[in-house]
Amino acid sequence: MPGEVYSIATSDAGSVAGFTHTLSTKLAAACGVLTAAISLLVISVPLGLLVILGTPPVLALMQVVSRPLERRAETDQWQGAKAGALAADLLSGLRILSGIGAGDAAAQRYRGASRTSLGATLRAQRYQAMYSAANVAIAGAFLAVIAYVGGRMAASGSISVGEFVAVVGLAQFLRGPLIDIIYFGAGLARARASANRVAALLGTTEAVTPAGEPVSLNHSEFLTLRDVVLAGASPVDLDVKRGEIIGIVTENAAWADALVDALARRIEPSSGTIHLGDNAIHELHIDELRTHVLAAPHDAALFIGTVGDNIDALAPIGSRNDEAIAAAAADQVISALPLGLATRVTEQGNSLSGGQRQRIALARALASEAPVLVLHDPTTAVDSVTEARIARGIAEVRGAHATILLTSSPVLLDICDRVIEL
Incomplete structure (x- = not known):
């Protein structure tokens, strides 16, 4: 802790x-x-x-x-x-x-x-x-x-x-x-x-085994789970391809948290394998994996700095984040702040409301342009109108990439190509 x-x-x-x-x-x-x-x-x-x-x-x-x-x-x-x-x-x-x-x-x-x-x-x-x-x-x-x-x-x-x-x-x-x-x-x-x-x-042992000889990543546009067991639940098989948005509905909150942590290589699955392209993710260097797979937890924290610094943290160098900001409806937040993108954020983003933090964290995730993006309940702190706008924005910004939405929100599930109930 x-x-x-x-x-x-x-x-x-x-x-x-x-x-x-x-x-x-x-x-x-x-x-x-x-x-x-x-x-x-x-x-x-x-x-x-x-x-x-x-x-x-x-x-x-x-x-x-x-x-x-x-x-x-x-x-x-x-x-x-x-x-x-x-x-x-x-x-x-x-x-x-x-x-x-x-x-x-x-x-x-x-x-x-x-x-x-x-x-x-x-x-x-x-x-x-x-x-x-x-x-x-x-x-x-x-x-x-x-x-x-x-x-x-x-x-x-x-x-x-x-x-x-x-x-x-x-x-x-x-x-x-x-x-x-x-x-x-x-x-x-x-x-x-x-x-x-x-x-x-x-002396605490590592939560995951580091890669021995890191391998070159091939075909990072699809993600595959085979007989993956997390949080004591039943084995799961899943294929997510490029340009596809997959919705996953589960009443097991522990499983959803465990999936986010497993894809971010913070924990190992109890059994089964996870592949990114042709490579098992445990064969990849952790930095390389997280460049291609971004697993954003439900309670994603903000860092001390400005709002702009937080949104730019994961974005490619030199990229403009206007589309990501608009897709996350974070432009409404930024326009309401006294200094806009230059507004200072305190530790954990506690100077902002829950909805403001959530939208800025979502903008940061979308700005990353990660080939595979996992979002866990990204709209729980916003109203229904804003949620509908965010859903459309996610569909537009992530059209060329693979996306997994862990949510029970009908508005977000409506933009998914497939919905899987666990």
Whole structure:
């Protein structure tokens, strides 16, 4: 999910990177402990050995104590990322949720995710507080043992009173570096939790197998599906030829989304083959495939920039997009905007209404002049009059190319040469 990926790329990556700074301070603290241990060896070999031999068990004990903190930190970060992902999704679909009256249900869902994240954070912080208290107690007990042994040696005459004072002073000096080293476990726990999430993201397998040796594309004017299984549905056979508009009607929205993703090579079909011309699409380089097959999802997003930039994004260099703009009825949108084609568009096109975004995205798809174009419900956010105009426009602009319309709209199905019901 986009929100979770954003959390990993910012918070978790920052935590892992920040650990390098933490490591340098811990190394400096370790040098301080080593210096104090050597000084104690000069004063008294038993006292020096006590510090040198006693420090590793203390650190090992705190490392064991930090293990639950690592688990709680990982849960805290995962729940926070989950809440962030949900917030991003809800914000991107806020207008749709408001339109269907689902705003309260969406807010309740986010409150639940937010409270779960808060609970995970509080549990992690409570254990962090317990861990800090244990740090101070163990470090203090260790230093008290050093002072006690030094006092007994001074009382027995093994060391002088001045040397005992030096031992107490070194023990007090050791407190800061030793606690600093002990806190290494907490920093390591959080860094490891973040590193695990970063590694899981980087280790995610590819959704599709890349082409081994890309082949030259022959006869890209027709598309063939043979025994293709998507989203658990029955196998589908389909032939789409140049100059043909095929309408596909299905009540299985998941299948329609899966077909768009499969033709764009974002997923692999469960079984079966898809050919573009004489070549299976998995044999083609992904950039070459997407030059010839454009699969436009229902919720096609706009990019930050101008309206003109969005429409020109997929168009051949130097081409005029007037016909595509008119066919998508985007000229009405452009004329209503304050700066026309130069009007700035915010992220995801959220500065525009749903109908405006949909028409500009459709104009972008039509301007691509792709030999095979797949459109999934391209007119759900426009009125019936505009939809009729768009249908005529699609028929005119796509007359020389292959087009697949995934829709249940009678107006769009009316321009199709064939209609297939699944």
